Amino acid sequence: MTERSVSFTLNGEQREAKVDPRTHLGDFLRHSLGLTGTHLGCEHGVCGACTVIVDGAPVRSCLMLAVQIEGSVVETVEGLGNPDSLSTLQQAFVTNHGLQCGFCTPGMLMTLEAYLRSTPMPTERDVRIAISGNICRCTGYEGIVQAALDVAATRADRT
């Protein structure tokens, strides 16, 4: 099928690429761009591992086509921080043991990153509802929820 060109911003950088229309955004990020931080679990919308941020909103990258990001601003886990300087949220996951195998982690991080931008002072219940679309099969949710609450508390202290 005819390839289409897309131009978009990825983690702050202007990018252009050619895509096959049937390629979903998750595969495009991983296979075409080599950004394997975004994980694909179920590829039909139920696990949340593939969550990335598009135009400020957390979305499932397995349910969006790569051609649809034309003109959009895309953020992936690679844009949050790096091993030498983790983002506040990433550091809070480490401190609170918010991960074990790490499979769900990119999706959890991107969901919470977007969520905390729009809801800086959530309650514990709010956080649990915010990550209700992300499944973790090994850590349990306690550490993840605590990490989000810690970040919110730190930010509240600063202001």
Added chain:
Amino acid sequence: MKASPFQYHRPQTREELGALLTRLDNAKILAGGQSLMPMMNLRVIAPDHLIDINRIPELAGIRETAAGIEIGAMTRQTDVLSSETVRSRLPLLARALEHVGHIQTRARGTIGGSCCHLDPSAEQPAVSAAFDAEFIVSGPNGRHVIPASAWFEGLLQSALGEQEYLEALRFKPWANGHGYGFAEYARRHGDFAVAGGIALLEGDRDGRITRAALLSFGVESSPRRLTEAEGALLGQHVDNLDIEPVIEAARSLEAMEDAHVTAGYRRHLAGVLIGRALKEACATLERQS
């Protein structure tokens, strides 16, 4: 887990969309993709043409007109949920949307997509049926309006014709201070409901019911109004409602059965949930003084 090949189209106007729908065979409209993309990834369906309506600005947005509140089909569930107009004039819709999927699915999913897909457990079509909403449809023969009573043709089947598309939904808000109640049971927050109940009430100064809508969803293949039970509520006092016949009406529906849930359990839930929804509607109904 990849969709099979298709040709991708991205119309910018309603006219272009109409022309594509008339011209192309085996075409599917792509709205939020939160139901369609899973089906394509799993290859349950394999359209030859995908028509992406995400870039048609006229299809999204919420407007108050003399005829009611019009919500464009392409309006995202997140935007419906956070709309001041919806929260103040159609509080039931906002209440129900909190149960629709998760923040990620609501960021893409649309009210029109849900009302075209017609999962029997879907909240937005259920609310539309409770309000007797109007479905504004466009096609080769122009624009026409389909009432909620004719929209639902069965499991995953709306009254929309092959070459038609849903443009908007129109809701007529109930009186200010009307009562509304919503209850559903799902196995996890944001999952599709096993069953649910909806109630809307208007009352007079003395607290007597003057208007009622009662509905069960997720029980039969389409949302089901409990018309007789609605009629029986009229004239009753809100503090002293006879709720039993309402619960009994929901419990007597022809419930669906699946691998997880027996028909008997669904009927039981239908009764419990319509009871809860009705109690909530009584509690939210404001007394005019």
